[in-house]
Amino acid sequence: MGINEIYDLLKKYREHRCTPEEEERIARWYEQFDDEVENLPEVPEGKLEQLWFFIKRKIYVPWTWRVVVFYRYAVAIIILAMLGSGVIYFRGSDEPERQELTQQDILPAQGVAVLQLSDGREVPLNSTTIIQEQEGVVIKNDSSHVLDYTLATAKSEPLYNTITVPAGGEFRVLLSDGSSVCLNSCSALTYPVPFTGDVREVKLTGEAYFDVTKSDKPFIVKMADIDVRVLGTSFNLSGYTMNQDVSVTLVSGEVTVHNHQLQQDFNITPGMRFEYNRENHQVKMTEVDPELYISWMKGKFRFEDMRLEDIMVTLNRWYDCTVSYSDDALRDLRFTGAAEKDRSASYLLELIEMITEVKFQVDGKHILITRK
Numbered sequence: 001m002g003i004n005e006i007y008d009l010l011k012k013y014r015e016h017r018c019t020p021e022e023e024e025r026i027a028r029w030y031e032q033f034d035d036e037v038e039n040l041p042e043v044p045e046g047k048l049e050q051l052w053f054f055i056k057r058k059i060y061v062p063w064t065w066r067v068v069v070f071y072r073y074a075v076a077i078i079i080l081a082m083l084g085s086g087v088i089y090f091r092g093s094d095e096p097e098r099q100e101l102t103q104q105d106i107l108p109a110q111g112v113a114v115l116q117l118s119d120g121r122e123v124p125l126n127s128t129t130i131i132q133e134q135e136g137v138v139i140k141n142d143s144s145h146v147l148d149y150t151l152a153t154a155k156s157e158p159l160y161n162t163i164t165v166p167a168g169g170e171f172r173v174l175l176s177d178g179s180s181v182c183l184n185s186c187s188a189l190t191y192p193v194p195f196t197g198d199v200r201e202v203k204l205t206g207e208a209y210f211d212v213t214k215s216d217k218p219f220i221v222k223m224a225d226i227d228v229r230v231l232g233t234s235f236n237l238s239g240y241t242m243n244q245d246v247s248v249t250l251v252s253g254e255v256t257v258h259n260h261q262l263q264q265d266f267n268i269t270p271g272m273r274f275e276y277n278r279e280n281h282q283v284k285m286t287e288v289d290p291e292l293y294i295s296w297m298k299g300k301f302r303f304e305d306m307r308l309e310d311i312m313v314t315l316n317r318w319y320d321c322t323v324s325y326s327d328d329a330l331r332d333l334r335f336t337g338a339a340e341k342d343r344s345a346s347y348l349l350e351l352i353e354m355i356t357e358v359k360f361q362v363d364g365k366h367i368l369i370t371r372k
Contacts, residue, residue: 128141145169
């Protein structure tokens with residue numbers, strides 16, 4: 001079977017237009033190809049893994065043989081496209097649509113993080129500099145998006161700073177006790193310049209990964225719905241106001257989560273995820289792979305059985321775009337997938353488009369989602 005014929009047949013398969021005889025031809029071809037897929041030297045191993053995440057996206061439809069088999073064929077067609085031209089697309093009538101999506105691309109936002117000092121001054125963090133706080137406190141800001149407070153010493157009066165990270169940004173703060181906080185896009189952290197007293201306390205909105213230095217003094221992260229209390233540990237904390245859930249994912253150590261609404265404490269051990277639903281006030285604790293929830297700070301989007309609407313909210317925080325739906329039912333479609341964050345939006349949208357009935361129409365920084 002030739003490459004062009006394979007493209008045409010798999011396109012028909014995706015659109016559910018294949019005859020039983022054509023499905024049988026695809027099955028025979030794939031069985032010949034199957035054993036060689038993982039060993040193709042031209043395709044980096046990481047790309048194969050990433051593509052497979054997208055093929056395995058989950059949609060709430062009847063689980064038929066047709067759906068299962070298509071996942072396997074989609075892997076093959078994507079790999080063939082990569083080998084042939086380095087560009088993922090379907091040949092034929094779909095090509096003009098693919099070109100249109102690429103031409104109207106959305107790049108990651110380039111907002112600048114801002115540091116608010118204790119006296120109200122605001123300092124854009126867009127260059128390497130030494131920032132002078134009150135009472136001679138020195139704050140170092142370097143070109144790798146790291147704000148360093150480890151030279152700060154205790155003063156008579158507590159001083160507080162707030163760092164705000166915009167869409168498309170990430171920033172790391174080294175607190176005065178050596179604890180590290182990686183802030184995700186559209187997040188803000190308020191913290192003492194040097195920690196004083198018997199408790200190390202910070203306030204977070206949005207999402208951050210904490211690597212807390214061990215100490216006899218408790219480290220407490222306060223949010224609108226929960227407080228997280230630790231002595232020394234690593235965890236991811238997410239509580240965007242646009243999201244329905246507040247979550248804590250523990251990588252190492254042990255944390256105690258205090259829920260304000262329920263007035264209840266929950267202890268979490270490594271590999272566990274705490275989720276609190278703001279609407280129904282339900283708490284769920286599950287065992288997870290923490291890597292899935294900290295991939296954002298490693299330069300990747302990873303989605304596991306996530307609603308399309310929640311995926312687009314995540315993309316909006318990175319690309320600073322707006323989204324609308326021609327059919328509200330599209331919001332609840334669920335996907336599993338992965339993509340690099342340094343790519344344009346079309347990279348991710350094309351992969352979703354390729355294996356689903358969803359179509360993305362990009363106009364400036366607006367994305368309209370329709371059915372094909």
